[in-house]
Amino acid sequence: MARPELIIQGLRVGVEGREIVKGLDLTVRGGEVHAIMGPNGTGKSTMASALMGHPSYEVLGGTATLDGQDILAMSVDERARAGLFLAMQYPAEISGVSNANFLRTALNARRAENDPVPVMQFHRDLKAKMESLQIDQSFAERYVNEGFSGGEKKRNEILQMAVLRPRIAVLDEIDSGLDIDAVKLVASGVSQMLSEDLGVLIITHYQRILNYINPTNVHVMMQGRIVRSGGPELAMELEARGYEWLRQELGIDEPITEEA
Amino acid sequence: MAGTLVELTPEQIAAFAADEPSWLFGRRLAALGRVSELPLRQSKQTPLETAPFLAPDLAQAPSVTAGDVPAGVELVDLRTAIQEGQLAVQQHLGRLFTEGESRLQALHLATFAGGAFCRVGRGVELKEPLQLTVELESGALYAPHLLVVLEEGARADLIVELRGGAGAEAAVRGAVEIVLGDNAALNYTEFQRVPGRTQTYWPRRAELGRDAKLHWILADVGARLAVADTRTYLRGSGAEARVLASFFGGRRQHFDFNHVMVHEGQHTTSDIEARGVLQGRARAVYNANSVIRKSAKGASGWQHEHTLMLSDEARADLIPELEISEWEVSAGHAASAGPVDPMQVYYMESRGISPVESRRLIVAGFLASLLQDIPLASVRERIADIFQEKVEL
Ligand SMILES: Nc1ncnc2c1ncn2[C@@H]1O[C@H](COP(=O)(O)OP(=O)(O)OP(=O)(O)O)[C@@H](O)[C@H]1O
Ligand SMILES: [Mg+2]
Numbered sequence: 001m002a003r004p005e006l007i008i009q010g011l012r013v014g015v016e017g018r019e020i021v022k023g024l025d026l027t028v029r030g031g032e033v034h035a036i037m038g039p040n041g042t043g044k045s046t047m048a049s050a051l052m053g054h055p056s057y058e059v060l061g062g063t064a065t066l067d068g069q070d071i072l073a074m075s076v077d078e079r080a081r082a083g084l085f086l087a088m089q090y091p092a093e094i095s096g097v098s099n100a101n102f103l104r105t106a107l108n109a110r111r112a113e114n115d116p117v118p119v120m121q122f123h124r125d126l127k128a129k130m131e132s133l134q135i136d137q138s139f140a141e142r143y144v145n146e147g148f149s150g151g152e153k154k155r156n157e158i159l160q161m162a163v164l165r166p167r168i169a170v171l172d173e174i175d176s177g178l179d180i181d182a183v184k185l186v187a188s189g190v191s192q193m194l195s196e197d198l199g200v201l202i203i204t205h206y207q208r209i210l211n212y213i214n215p216t217n218v219h220v221m222m223q224g225r226i227v228r229s230g231g232p233e234l235a236m237e238l239e240a241r242g243y244e245w246l247r248q249e250l251g252i253d254e255p256i257t258e259e260a
Numbered sequence: 261m262a263g264t265l266v267e268l269t270p271e272q273i274a275a276f277a278a279d280e281p282s283w284l285f286g287r288r289l290a291a292l293g294r295v296s297e298l299p300l301r302q303s304k305q306t307p308l309e310t311a312p313f314l315a316p317d318l319a320q321a322p323s324v325t326a327g328d329v330p331a332g333v334e335l336v337d338l339r340t341a342i343q344e345g346q347l348a349v350q351q352h353l354g355r356l357f358t359e360g361e362s363r364l365q366a367l368h369l370a371t372f373a374g375g376a377f378c379r380v381g382r383g384v385e386l387k388e389p390l391q392l393t394v395e396l397e398s399g400a401l402y403a404p405h406l407l408v409v410l411e412e413g414a415r416a417d418l419i420v421e422l423r424g425g426a427g428a429e430a431a432v433r434g435a436v437e438i439v440l441g442d443n444a445a446l447n448y449t450e451f452q453r454v455p456g457r458t459q460t461y462w463p464r465r466a467e468l469g470r471d472a473k474l475h476w477i478l479a480d481v482g483a484r485l486a487v488a489d490t491r492t493y494l495r496g497s498g499a500e501a502r503v504l505a506s507f508f509g510g511r512r513q514h515f516d517f518n519h520v521m522v523h524e525g526q527h528t529t530s531d532i533e534a535r536g537v538l539q540g541r542a543r544a545v546y547n548a549n550s551v552i553r554k555s556a557k558g559a560s561g562w563q564h565e566h567t568l569m570l571s572d573e574a575r576a577d578l579i580p581e582l583e584i585s586e587w588e589v590s591a592g593h594a595a596s597a598g599p600v601d602p603m604q605v606y607y608m609e610s611r612g613i614s615p616v617e618s619r620r621l622i623v624a625g626f627l628a629s630l631l632q633d634i635p636l637a638s639v640r641e642r643i644a645d646i647f648q649e650k651v652e653l
Contacts, residue, residue, distance in 0.1 A: 052610050053609075053610075076609035076610055077610075077614050077615065077618075080609065080613075085610075086610055088607070092606070092607035093604075096627070097622070097624065097625035102621065105613055105621060106611040106612050106613050109612045109614060109617065
């Protein structure tokens with residue numbers, strides 16, 4: 001298959017009648033790592049949720065295609081099977097359903113009904129991936145995210161990504177709530193997955209994770225749009241100087257804390 | 261409603277009892293005598309139908325098959341047990357229905373036909389679960405009676421399955437009686453998956469001696485109308501009972517369940533945990549009551565009920581109650597009904613799982629904790645699968 005390609009053009013997204021994402025353009029291809037940074041409440045998660053098809057977010061305009069297919073016309077599960085993955089900022093908990101069962105069901109959903117993944121092979125693969133993310137083996141039988149600490153939930157998201165092997169992965173604050181070692185672990189886990197067959201979009205507030213996953217592109221989002229794009233040096237600059245200088249430069253006078 | 265009652269004569273009862281001992285004929289006649297005086301005791305949310313008031317045909321006793329039976333245990337057809345002159349049968353049959361008897365129960369005691377008798381001898385501890393299948397064939401009214409007696413210190417697991425051929429349009433007016441001696445422990449699993457046109461009236465009674473333990477693991481998935489009333493008497497001090505009830509109703513199924521724990525002994529504990537799933541236009545009327553009598557110092561009785569509503573047209577009435585006549589006790593209840601959490605569905609779909617499969621997993625997860633104590637993995641998995649496959653979207 002050709003390199004994955006996510007193309008977002010003029011995307012506008014509303015929540016409860018309020019427009020949050022106001023015309024966003026972005027292209028992510030296999031082998032690329034894009035980082036999106038930006039103040040709280042500027043619409044980063046809204047954009048990610050709308051791409052995945054979260055029921056609370058309404059697409060008001062624009063297009064998004066994955067490998068040429070209109071993903072906005074697809075149901076959530078179709079988007080996932082088309083190769084889109086979203087590591088969520090706040091993943092749901094599912095009582096009574098083990099992580100292993102959940103992942104096996106998700107994998108089998110991508111395969112023909114008469115060709116499920118062999119159970120032994122699945123468990124071997126899962127075990128290896130858990131080891132490399134230093135997730136205790138007991139998590140395979142624990143219920144999905146139930147009683148997981150904040151950091152454990154994030155690691156579990158990356159484990160799912162490793163098992164499901166998406167074409168485009170959107171990672172929403174995968175580094176929040178992680179201790180210093182865990183950031184490194186999760187980041188190197190993602191790095192190991194990088195190839196021409198995977199494009200990554202990382203939403204983050206901290207430059208730290210970008211030390212371990214070298215971004216090819218860095219974008220700043222404010223007021224529902226990408227207002228500046230650059231290379232890794234842009235992340236460094238934001239880390240050092242904050243957003244105020246950029247606001248002034250762009251003539252944006254929105255207070256940082258608005259409804260965030 | 262009395263008009264719907266079939267007029268049974270003592271001669272007809274005699275026909276039932278043709279090859280039975282005279283003590284039983286006497287009891288049947290006495291029960292028949294009470295029928296017209298007793299109240300119906302039907303919940304007002306559940307329509308009363310005529311079928312259960314008919315007289316069963318003796319020849320229509322359901323076939324009851326038991327698995328392997330080890331030493332120290334009897335598990336036989338009830339008629340056989342009666343003919344053999346089993347003392348425990350004479351001693352216990354119908355005894356637990358005396359308190360709060362309803363008209364239907366008296367009619368049952370007058371006309372029950374077939375069933376099973378299980379006795380586990382004093383101190384016998386079974387390693388493997390006992391299994392019993394009650395199979396309905398076509399037509400008619402079935403009136404089986406299951407009597408289970410565990411003598412002092414006995415321990416057993418019993419798995420009962422009620423089922424029938426797809427075409428069966430039967431009514432079942434049965435009864436379950438469980439007597440646990442001091443220190444006896446029973447894990448009673450019952451899986452009801454009779455065909456979709458059947459109606460079942462299935463009261464269950466249990467009596468627990470000192471330090472006896474009973475787990476009712478009840479899973480209901482079949483029947484058009486299923487009425488079950490489970491009443492556990494914790495008589496001996498230190499007795500402990502749990503109900504783990506799961507049910508899944510769809511289409512126009514109607515369930516009416518009532519779970520009552522009656523604490524008489526000191527330091528008795530009970531726990532009722534019920535989880536239901538409803539879809540289509542199914543309806544569940546769910547009552548639970550923890551009764552703590554004046555004698556039951558130090559008792560504890562808890563209830564948790566939750567119903568997952570998969571459709572807007574399904575309906576659940578949850579009516580938890582406490583009746584407490586003693587000060588030094590701990591008791592409480594929590595009941596709720598609500599839809600599937602859309603964020604859970606979204607999360608699962610975001611991993612590529614289809615909407616219907618997502619709901620299946622959520623349902624399976626929701627009910628899993630109630631099935632985990634079923635002693636045979638094969639039975640547990642079969643029940644879980646049947647629950648899951650029932651999810652429609
Ligand atoms: N489900 C929702 N209901 C109501 N308002 C919402 C919802 N989701 C987002 N919003 C609002 O939309 C705006 C953008 O939120 P979003 O979560 O996209 O910001 P963000 O850029 O991801 O912020 P953060 O960096 O804090 O995660 C905020 O004002 C937020 O309150
Ligand atoms: Mg966010």
